[in-house]
Amino acid sequence: MIDEQLETINRQLRTKGYKLTPQREATVRVLLEHEKDHLSAEDVYMLLKRSNPDIGLATVYRSLELLSELHVVEKVNFGDGATRYDLRSSDQAHHHHHLICTECGTVEEIKDDWLLPMENRIEKEFGFKVLDHRLDFQGICQVCKSKAKDNDHKAVS
Amino acid sequence: MIDEQLETINRQLRTKGYKLTPQREATVRVLLEHEKDHLSAEDVYMLLKRSNPDIGLATVYRSLELLSELHVVEKVNFGDGATRYDLRSSDQAHHHHHLICTECGTVEEIKDDWLLPMENRIEKEFGFKVLDHRLDFQGICQVCKSKAKDNDHKAVS
DNA sequence: ATTCTAAATAAGAATCATTCTAAATAAAAT
DNA sequence: ATTTTATTTAGAATGATTCTTATTTAGAAT
Incomplete structure (x- = not known):
């Protein structure tokens, strides 16, 4: 299930000339595992640190921005200072x-x-x-x- | 026209125990004069400086926040870093x-x-x-x- | 397999919007 | 007039996000 969605995203990335790096894959995994939540970049970063202790916050921001351009995630803003990133359901x-x-x-x-x-x-x-x-x-x-x-x-x- | 709206806002403020200070009045005036635009706090501040060179940015933020609580303005977020403040039409x-x-x-x-x-x-x-x-x-x-x-x-x- | 090139990353500095703090002012209440 | 309370200023502090530079990586070309 998760792997299917990952494969779809992988294809979307490659179509546009990007690759699914380990960091990007880990980011997507975290998002998939927390589909119900509205995670901030910092939230994603903290969750990622468990499996990828070496990942940098800037990379998380870059990955999320890229996924947002591909319409894989949506940026949401609830008025607390932080941007939150919602995975879009596969059904566009x-x-x-x-x-x-x-x-x-x-x-x-x-x-x-x-x-x-x-x-x-x-x-x-x-x-x-x-x-x-x-x-x-x-x-x-x-x-x-x-x-x-x-x-x-x-x-x- | 503008004065009517100011009077309405004045009443709304006083009902809740706030006063229409010169800074707040100036802020509202700027918003009324730029009803069509979507001004950021910084935008409002710059426009205010012309008539009120001594006003502070923090005061602008506080005034806008207060007006937002009173539902006189709405906070809007278009995804560029800044919050923008829209005057709500008198018709709520x-x-x-x-x-x-x-x-x-x-x-x-x-x-x-x-x-x-x-x-x-x-x-x-x-x-x-x-x-x-x-x-x-x-x-x-x-x-x-x-x-x-x-x-x-x-x-x- | 080795070298080359472009993309991607880490780390931390830099930036930008926003909020907070402390001291000063103004207004309202006594 | 005096005291209290709200408001403002100025600038420091914070917090989210982006940028910079050197390094690493993946894949292409040799």
């Missing part, structure tokens, strides 16, 4: 959107294709060829909402 | 989305309410209270698309 058509809680900072993912009609409309109306999109919602998650309710009760009593 | 229900060209970097704005049904669905399905959202499309703008076509012609001829 499906994007995942985010529910970001402004109280506790948790990020929930939702998958959906709601935006396809919108993309078509944009291409027609603006002549803009959509390659990618990003949709994030900010608000209060269920957990924080019920916490807030509890506190209200306490305040009243 | 309308958000603007962005068409970001990956070739030339231009950012076009589109206004739309397409997402309201989606927000309702998220509240029902996930119990997540949506306060704000952000929708950006990346792709190739009309101009770059025709440029690319021209180059194809040249290559063939």
Whole structure:
């Protein structure tokens, strides 16, 4: 499973004249093993250090940047200082959107294709060829909402 | 017009116990005068310097952060290193989305309410209270698309 | 197999955006 | 008028990211 995806990425790299170096492969592996998380470059670096103690942070940044250009990962920004790198599902058509809680900072993912009609409309109306999109919602998650309710009760009593 | 909006913002600030200091007022004015642009903190700072040579960059950051908490401005991130600050239209229900060209970097704005049904669905399905959202499309703008076509012609001829 | 060349890496310095700190000022409350 | 509190300035500090230089590596050409 992981090896299949690696092979796909390997082909993508070679098509563009890049090679899948050990460092790049290790980086991709880490991303594949943490598909659900939203890792920062530093996070990836720390995880990589276990298997590749000699890898440099700059190399991680370079690898992630390259993977981003190949649309293997997406750069995401949740407003804390760091860029995060999301592996894109092999199915290029499906994007995942985010529910970001402004109280506790948790990020929930939702998958959906709601935006396809919108993309078509944009291409027609603006002549803009959509390659990618990003949709994030900010608000209060269920957990924080019920916490807030509890506190209200306490305040009243 | 500008003064009305300033007055509204002033009220919002005072409601939360903040005051509209000269620096904050100047910051808001700059934003109002450049509503179409996507200014970084540094951009705002430079523009402010003309009228307020003594203002400090940290103050600009603090003012923008405060305005962001009040939802007067939105923080936007286009993937170049800097956070940009967009004045939100007085009509809180309308958000603007962005068409970001990956070739030339231009950012076009589109206004739309397409997402309201989606927000309702998220509240029902996930119990997540949506306060704000952000929708950006990346792709190739009309101009770059025709440029690319021209180059194809040249290559063939 | 050896040599050559271009790509990739490590290490750490450098840069850039942003935040923090301490001292000074201004405004509001007493 | 005095005290308290919020705000600002200036510059130092931080943290993420990029750059630089010397070194290593992989593959191509001999």
